Amino acid sequence: MPDSGSLEIDGDRIASVRTLAAGRQAGRDGALCAMEAVAYLAGEPLSDRPACASPVIAAFVRTWSDGLPQAARDGLILPLLPRLVGTRGPEPVERRRAGMVADWLVRVHLPAWFRLAKLNVEADVLAGLPEIRDPGDLAGLCDDLRRARNRAAIANLTLRQTGPYVRAAAWDAAQRAAWAAIRDDLEAAGGPILAAGWDAAYAAAYAAVRASGKAPLEPTRRALEETALTLVERLIAAGQTAPDAPHLADPQP
Template identity: 45%
Template sequence: MAQGAIQIDEKRLAQVMERGLSSGGHFSFEDGVCAMEAAAYIAGEPHSDHPDCACPVITAFMISWNDSLNDEDRNRLILPLIVKTVGTRSTPEVEQRRAIMATDWLIRVHTPAWLRLAGLKGQADTLANLPEITGVEGFAPIRAPLEAIRKDAAAAGAAAGAAARDAARAAAGAAAGAAARDAARAAARAAAWDAAWAAARDAAWDAARAAAGAAARDAAWDAAGDAAWDAARAAARAAAGAALKPTVTELQASASDLIVRMCAVGA
């Protein structure tokens, strides 16, 4: 389905741009819209967060990313992309290509950003310098380095978590230490779960799984995606809270670019 074949309702588009986007699902436009409910609305479809006009890979990414952002970032980053998603529904082959693009981004862009922040520059360079993954056959050769990097990141994350916990307990006692630990976790979620965090496991990787058929979801693909996610999560744990912001901002921009590139595939 080509975007040019779908007539976007300009009046409805103006309504969406004025109202803006909100998180979660909604019963009707009057209740609010997330990114893909807005896409359905401007395409003249019934209210839904899985519009017929949009590729399911892009839909999965956009829903998760939409729900991970605060209102300001959601409308700054996602609102301009909605029109591009309309008309992206295509063949299974194009959907799988987009799914692989999302997984490639997770492995070669998202994960290295967190590894560098955690001080694991060599491991980050290893992933960033991998050849672009363009087919399922590209996942098997990278399984071993990904598993090794996952272990390195897990060790760094565990060490950082233990150090922070011990320091907090020494300063304020066990009860205060537990509260500080919980606060630190909440702060990390608030900082890192913007675009970057959810656009990984909950968006990029889940989009890849949703789009790829059972035959394409081979062991190598699963292992590569899981290893990259675990490494990124552990590396983010090892990073200081205030230092997360530049990485989040960088990955927000990268996620926007990924959506634009996925929309352009098969156009």
């Protein structure tokens, strides 16, 4: 599959997609969700799993777009869509992309919530972990992520005793998108690696609970939204370079 730079997209089609719906629409009343719009731009039958797009990127963008408010959906996601056409890569590229998403969850998303909770030493340890280049790399981080979850949970109320806003803060649209992008890989890799992923998710949620009432949550969520956009940019670029090519790490929120 050629990359998006080698595919010509009808400019009239791009101009006709002016807003995005949440969830599959199948073109009802002219509405399209993000990945249906990519299929439309590529001239494919309408589907939220277009053949032209990277499965990892598609899973991330599909879930992220659906979880955003309308203005953010159109502002963040809509401009990306033409660049998703032609991003499907060979298996090594898709595995590399899944590793990049896992890396964002562990070394960007999780430390951001730890810093908000004033767990700065632990945040620095997490951000300084070796780069995750494949979901299987989580096998070497199981102990680190379990410790992070336990540390964040100390002296906290349980998640069930907190309000829905606090519980949802660390499980926002971008975090859910990352899970959608790597869930199959984590499940296929086996119980310990899947458990490490859940430890990372719960550690972020516990840290948000710890920070609640002491610091506003919204700035961290918004900063992570920006790093998620950077992540998508990098996922697109990964198909245009060799899987082992070096790259810069995500900026810290």
